[in-house]
Amino acid sequence: MKRRDFLSGLAVTSATLAAGQATKSTDASQNKDAQQNLKVPRTTPAKNIMISAANGITPRGSHIDAGYKKLAAGADTLEAAITTVSGPENDPEDDSVGLGGLPNEDCVVELDACCMHGPSRRAGSVGGVRDIKNVAALARTVMEHTGHVMLVGQGATRFAELMGFPKENLLTEHSRKIWQLWKEYHSDRDWWGPGLADPSFKFPAGLETSALEDQPKPIQRLYALAAEIGIPEARRMDAIQKVLDPPTGTINCSALNEKGEMSSVTTTSGLAWKLAGRCGDSPIIGAGCYCDQDVGAAGATGSGEENIKVAGAHTIVENMRRGMSPEEAGMDTLKRIVRNYNNDMSKLIYISMHYYILRKDGAYAGVSMWSGPAERPARFAIADGSGPGRHEVAKALFQGNPKDWPPMPRGRR
Secondary structure: OOHHHHHHOOOOOOOOOOOOOOHHHHHHHHHHHHHHHOOOOOOOOOOOEEEEEHHHEEOOEEHHHHHHHHHHOOOOHHHHHHHHHHHHHHOOOOOOOOOOOOOOOOOOOOEEEEEEEOOOOEEEEEEEEOOOOOHHHHHHHHHHHOOOOEEEHHHHHHHHHHOOOOOOOOOOHHHHHHHHHHHHHOOOOOOOOOOOOOOOOOOOOOOOOOOHHHOHHHHHHHHHHHHHHOOOHHHHHHHHHHHHOOOOOOEEEEEEOOOOOEEEEEEEOOOOOOOOOOOOOOOOEOOOEEEEOOOEEEEEEEOHHHHHHHOHHHHHHHHHHOOOOHHHHHHHHHHHHHHHOOOOHHHHOOOOEEEEEEEOOOOEEEEEEEOOOOOOOOEEEEEOOOOOOEEEEOEEEEOOOOOOOOOOOOOOO
């Protein structure tokens, strides 16, 4: 598709135009709309560019720069994206992806991933994988070496072994200790029972959902428990935070090269303390990531169940196909999640959602359901050759900090 053809599809004609209005006036309106549509952070066309979740850049290294180095050297777009996400997968200090990921409620690490390769229009996916660290590469192997798109559970693990992936224990001692702390503190406010989306859902009677700083006694108890378990003092508050607010983690990365080829990949260890066998959006093509190099690519991190229900990544790409800018496409998709809850802020405060969007012409955006705290706003990572990879602040639908589900009571039961 020629660039001018793509841009012409971005223009919309006002429904209030008179039937007899001159063609010249209509063309001017369309051109104005097209120009407005491009008012987003962007690079020039035909330039290498990568976008990822914020953990593409960490104090321990810039994974997106490692991926971009391969992209600039002529590597396939999917290879560059997988290089980026394999950084967190291999990092035992990143407890949301791969090695060291926080386990399910049975203390077992289960990983999910999916990928889409724009040039060949193929896809691969794995879910509920145990004992295999690099599941993004495993999803690509499913794509390249089977006639399937998705493998899950024991079958996916067995396939990985047959294809030469090393089998290893993904549970680090630190992650195990955080699980133990969670188990000690465990109450009946867990993942059993109806969720927020259930029509008959009601908050448990007497449940307090105030901020952590307003809950000194439980924190003091957890701190003492953490000391007994053997969690180092410097890491106790971080462990307590993960017990009270189960993190979702995940990393998505999309890549565009100078030839206009695109790919996208998402990988995760999933929601901490989840029910065994739970898969979120990360292994779901069209939810965790989606790529159509005629249009663009998108990926997600956050509340997987909510993203599945709106097919978030696919929805964003289709929005761009109809003429929305990356930012508009992402914000519209966030609003679909809000619509699913009838704008009920008492429930939406528990929903965290982030989208990372890259259009075929190099325009990009990061959007978030919540802005995060002023001192650490929601961010995403970009590498485009203009310097080292950098963080940029995401556009937020709501101001403030989300809370994580399930909320915990003030006192230990």
